[in-house]
Amino acid sequence: MTYQKRIPLLMLLDSVIVLFSIYVGFFILHPYFDFYYSKLLFISSLILLISHHIFAFRYHLYHRAWEYASVGELVAITKAVTFSILTAAVAQLIGVGDVYIRVLFLTWMLHMLLIGGSRFSWRMYRDRYIKPKNEKIRTLIVGAGSGGTTVARQLLHNQDVDQEPVAFVDDDPKKYMLEMYGIKVCGTIEDIPKVVDECRIANIIIAIPSLSKKDVRRIYEICSQTEAEIKIMPLLEDVMTGKVEVSALRNVEVEDLLGREPVELDIGSISDSVTGKTVLVTGAGGSIGSEICRQICTFTPKEIILLGHGEYSIYNTDMELRQQYGEHINIIPVIADIQDREKMLEVMEQYKPNVVYHAAAHKHVPLMEANPREAVKNNIFGTKNVAEAADAFDVDTFVLVSTDKAVNPPNVMGATKRIAEMIIQNMAKVSSTKFVAVRFGNVLGSRGSVIPLFKKQIAAGGPVTVTHPDMTRYFMTIPEASRLVIQAGTLAQGGEVFVLDMGEPVKIADLAKNLITLSGYSIEEIGIEYTGIRPGEKMYEELLNENEVQREQVFPKIHVGKAEPLDRRDLYCMINNLLDRSNKDLKNILIETANSKGSRRLQIVK
Known part of the structure; x- marks a missing residue:
């Protein structure tokens, strides 16, 4: 629906809800009313109608994508409805010297119920009945904290992505069997292979942006026992500096596995x-x-x-x-x-x-x-x-x-x-x-380091050449x-x-193996060939x-x-x-x- 059509339709819907709410509220509390009250009712409803539209524009109720409605939208509805009711109350106080609190309170409740219901019903309908054309990839999220729930929410609300979160794993025992956004925490990180098998997982997302390098390596090694594709949230420093969003996923890189904890600058x-x-x-x-x-x-x-x-x-x-x-x-x-x-x-x-x-x-x-x-x-x-x-x-x-x-x-x-x-x-x-x-x-x-060389060799189908199986380097x-x-x-x-x-120094052979698996191949497919130590090289730096x-x-x-x-x-x-x-x-x-x-x-x- 276009912008030009959507605004008038929402305004018409809200006008009907506003008038319905105040008239029904008045009739419930004052079933026998005379002409004086009908005049007061008319003025009150007119003021309420005008003030509602003013506050609706003020809090952008006509400009929100209600298919993604959440707590923020509910707060905006509450503010618009409350301030319009208060405006009507002030008008009553000035006009007749009295405020019909019970009528306005009942009107506020009906107003909230109908305005909120009309908006959130569209999201409920979209989430339940509007299905994507293509079947989504069943995804496991590692970490049920703020990072993991953010990723889950983004995946659930964005119909354009091809991933569907179906399970969490988290080492916090207090979260076991709890549900976030309808997704259950099915076990700990050690249970990843079992959860992948039971839930038919095809994709794993490591969603703990504050992980240390050591923990990333541990989780990756466990995930590598499965055939699922592995992705990770961006680095915490990139999230904090605003370079990327917390939900921006990327492939696990060799730097995540072999890098060390970063040195903080003065x-x-x-x-x-x-x-x-x-x-x-x-x-x-x-x-x-x-x-x-x-x-x-x-x-x-x-x-x-x-x-x-x-x-x-x-x-x-x-x-x-x-x-x-x-x-x-x-x-x-x-x-x-x-x-x-x-x-x-x-x-x-x-x-x-x-x-x-x-x-x-x-x-x-x-x-x-x-x-x-x-x-x-x-x-x-x-x-x-x-x-x-x-x-x-x-x-x-x-x-x-x-x-x-x-x-x-x-x-x-x-x-x-x-x-x-x-x-x-x-x-x-x-x-x-x-x-x-x-x-x-x-x-x-x-430039000239082993990573670009290994990547070229993997892209060419292998083998990856390593000088000696025991050669180590600091990285x-x-x-x-x-x-x-x-x-x-x-x-x-x-x-x-x-x-x-x-x-700790890292074996070059281990670096080669990790890079092969990160590229989506097995060690057997690419192979590693040991060529011997070159002139001038040390076994250990x-x-x-x-x-x-x-x-x-x-x-x-x-x-x-x-x-x-x-x-x-x-x-x-x-x-x-x-x-x-x-x-x-x-x-x-x-x-x-x-x-x-x-x-x-x-x-x-x-």
């Missing part, structure tokens, strides 16, 4: 160091660099310089940030190579940034084993160029994005990153700029890694190497040696390790002669320097 200290300032991010087109840019922009810096060598990647980051933040932040894309020392000095002189986040680097271990000279030029000389340019133009804080592969490195990539740490540690001793490094493990979904998400980098800038005193408490880790943290889940770098003169003498060496000698010198006595041991300090 918003105040970050705002003080970033808001209204000029920020430069090198490698701004990369996975970490672009995410640093996104999170920095939420704190509204004065301007942000996106520096990178890849034209297309910088273009993508620039366009994304301009679309969301362009009205409030001056976004400046700069195509430049950090190996170009003069260009780095020129950029620092032109924009005079307050904070520099140095995320540009070569990071692929096997590729750098084959190309050690390029790793040296980018990771060592590039870092040296940017750091010295920052020092020359009085940057407040310089944050180097480092890696767990810089700990006792047996490979070129890790060695060059450790030497880059040494450079900024030496710079911290002689500069007014606060130079720090941030060290973390593998980043889920970053974190791209947003978490970026948060750590930003937070480190606020904690910096100068010369620190910040290390995140990475939790290290963040710090076990004896070096203490309970003290400078920030929740953040330690700071202070490594003694080589003496500045010795370090720079070694660096200046690197490119004159052969590839074989170059590898040996890099690894020997990175593992030298001055840098082998890290001491955790408060």
Whole structure:
């Protein structure tokens, strides 16, 4: 029914109800009335009719979708009816000096019953008799709390979705066998396989937005024992920040199973160091660099310089940030190579940034084993160029994005990153700029990481290639890694190497298995092929040696390790002669320097 037709019909219906209510109420209480009373009745009914329509428009009774009526609509009806009755009472008091309370009270009850009944009857008819054309998918909701009931309500009221909630499971014993929206709590989370079988469930929704990563893994493992498709509510932080609605469902991602609990930011200290300032991010087109840019922009810096060598990647980051933040932040894309020392000095002189986040680097271990000279030029000389340019133009804080592969490195990539740490540690001793490094493990979904590779292999039908069944790595998400980098800038005193408490390492083979099942395949269908450890790879990564880790943290889940770098003169003498060496000698010198006595041991300090 069109808007133009619906409003007059509802107004006509309400007019009949209003007049019927007051006349019936009057006749019930005053069966023998004379002309005087009929005149009063006429005036009262006219005032009640006019006031009802006024308050009906005020509370949008003619503009609501009554097929979705709930408590909010009932409150609106109550307000409109009550205020129209009060208006009639005031009119009676002014006109005849008396209020016929019993008549008006009876009229109010009839009015509520008929107006409410006329509206809610349409919803009842729609829910009971108007069935969708296609049969809906029987769905189990894990969690009968606020999140689960919200999902259930949305699925029940939206006829366009193809899912029908038929059961809840919840670990709260007080909810067992209770019904929400006509849906019964049939057991606990451990009972999921039984409930799926008994209720013929084809779809499972994990609807507890506050779940820890550990609990998500436990529930997913139980759900995986069934053949039902598994979905999950959005992350709690996305719901709280308004990015998505609580009922927006998504597939379970590998980040949900292998990610850790997120590090909470000290918003105040970050705002003080970033808001209204000029920020430069090198490698701004990369996975970490672009995410640093996104999170920095939420704190509204004065301007942000996106520096990178890849034209297309910088273009993508620039366009994304301009679309969301362009009205409030001056976004400046700069195509430049950090190996170009003069260009780095020129950029620092032109924009005079307050904070520099140095995320540009070569990071692929096997590729750098084959190309050690390029790793040296980018990771060592590039870092040296940017750091010295920052020092020359009085940057407040310089944050180097480092890696767990810089700990006792047996490979070129890790060695060059450790030497880059040494450079900024030496710079911290002689500069007014606060130079720090941030060290973390593998980043889920970053370019060159195993996740995109595994996804491509699965899409191609397999097999998924894993180097060794026992190989383990530490993992974190791209947003978490970026948060750590930003937070480190606020904690910096100068010369620190910040290390995140990475939790427990994860087997790469387990990661591959989870990704296969998340993609809707069995391990047997895709297969896993073990190819052997590649040149330069460790079986187990290290963040710090076990004896070096203490309970003290400078920030929740953040330690700071202070490594003694080589003496500045010795370090720079070694660096200046690197490119004159052969590839074989170059590898040996890099690894020997990175593992030298001055840098082998890290001491955790408060």
